[in-house]
Amino acid sequence: xxxxxxxxxxxxxxxxxxxxxxxxxxxxxxxxxxxxxxxxxxxxxxxxxxxxxxxxxxxxxxxxxxxxxxxxxxxxxxxxx
Ligand SMILES: [Zn+2]
Numbered sequence: 001x002x003x004x005x006x007x008x009x010x011x012x013x014x015x016x017x018x019x020x021x022x023x024x025x026x027x028x029x030x031x032x033x034x035x036x037x038x039x040x041x042x043x044x045x046x047x048x049x050x051x052x053x054x055x056x057x058x059x060x061x062x063x064x065x066x067x068x069x070x071x072x073x074x075x076x077x078x079x080x081x
Pocket of ligand 1: 047050066069
């Protein structure tokens with residue numbers, strides 16, 4: 001419960017990472033193995049922010065959660081250039 005498991009896998013181009021809450025209550029972070037190490041690190045920070053901000057179980061549209069993270073210095077796309 002509440003474990004965080006990170007895996008590097010090939011995700012579609014343009015997808016930096018995703019987090020899935022599984023049936024055991026563990027967070028599974030998937031990071032796109034196609035990206036550079038720097039992009040992967042930022043994606044991990046971004047996905048970790050979703051977990052630490054308690055975005056799982058909130059009945060809020062995902063795009064609103066993405067918007068709230070993109071306004072923090074948390075490794076969203078605007079910090080990658
Ligand atoms: Zn996100």
